[in-house]
Amino acid sequence: xxxxxxxxxxxxxxxxxxxxxxxxxxxxxxxxxxxxxxxxxxxxxxxxxxxxxxxxxxxxxxxxxxxxxxxxxxxxxxxxxxxxxxxxxxxxxxxxxxxxxxxxxxxxxxxxxxxxxxxxxxxxxxxxxxxxxxxxxxxxxxxxxxxxxxxxxxxxxxxxxxxxxxxxxxxxxxxxxxxxxxxxxxxxxxxxxxxxxxxxxxxxxxxxxxxxxxxxxxx
Numbered sequence: 001x002x003x004x005x006x007x008x009x010x011x012x013x014x015x016x017x018x019x020x021x022x023x024x025x026x027x028x029x030x031x032x033x034x035x036x037x038x039x040x041x042x043x044x045x046x047x048x049x050x051x052x053x054x055x056x057x058x059x060x061x062x063x064x065x066x067x068x069x070x071x072x073x074x075x076x077x078x079x080x081x082x083x084x085x086x087x088x089x090x091x092x093x094x095x096x097x098x099x100x101x102x103x104x105x106x107x108x109x110x111x112x113x114x115x116x117x118x119x120x121x122x123x124x125x126x127x128x129x130x131x132x133x134x135x136x137x138x139x140x141x142x143x144x145x146x147x148x149x150x151x152x153x154x155x156x157x158x159x160x161x162x163x164x165x166x167x168x169x170x171x172x173x174x175x176x177x178x179x180x181x182x183x184x185x186x187x188x189x190x191x192x193x194x195x196x197x198x199x200x201x202x203x204x205x206x207x208x209x210x211x212x213x214x215x216x217x218x219x
Contacts, residue, residue: 014180032069035094065210139171
């Protein structure tokens with residue numbers, strides 16, 4: 001069996017439609033949220049992107065994993081040690097209180113987190129895994145749970161790679177990372193369903209799992 005993970009960042013209003021599609025096929029995902037950016041709106045070009053009020057959408061994420069994405073989505077390499085620990089540790093605490101469940105992981109914002117940040121988070125927070133933003137298309141399990149890398153960062157990339165992953169007898173893990181809002185600003189929500197249909201047809205060899213389950217798979 002090989003494993004596929006959806007790791008979806010930022011917790012915007014577009015998560016609602018993505019979750020509806022995931023639930024249609026019965027696939028879990030991991031949603032990486034920022035507890036201090038609720039109701040925050042920014043613009044992608046002329047399109048407003050609004051983050052959800054998490055307190056009002058607790059049930060939305062039932063059946064899916066919640067992970068930390070930091071309190072305020074900073075460039076962690078520009079933060080001092082204390083700020084890195086606070087951003088992640090306090091976000092995990094907030095999200096556990098909001099959703100009344102244990103959190104296992106953290107997904108880095110942006111692509112700038114390095115070994116300093118990994119060590120600080122590993123040694124000083126409750127995070128049991130870290131999903132980095134760097135890309136690795138080897139389809140292999142990471143060496144440890146604090147260095148889980150992305151296989152793809154867009155739906156287009158995931159679609160381009162999925163058949164290769166399925167047909168590769170040595171493949172172990174595919175981590176598909178994206179923002180829900182990207183599917184709507186680029187009119188590509190249909191591509192997510194295409195990917196889900198491929199995974200649905202290959203359940204005998206590919207299992208879709210939340211990212212926290214990778215911890216046990218890699219020992």
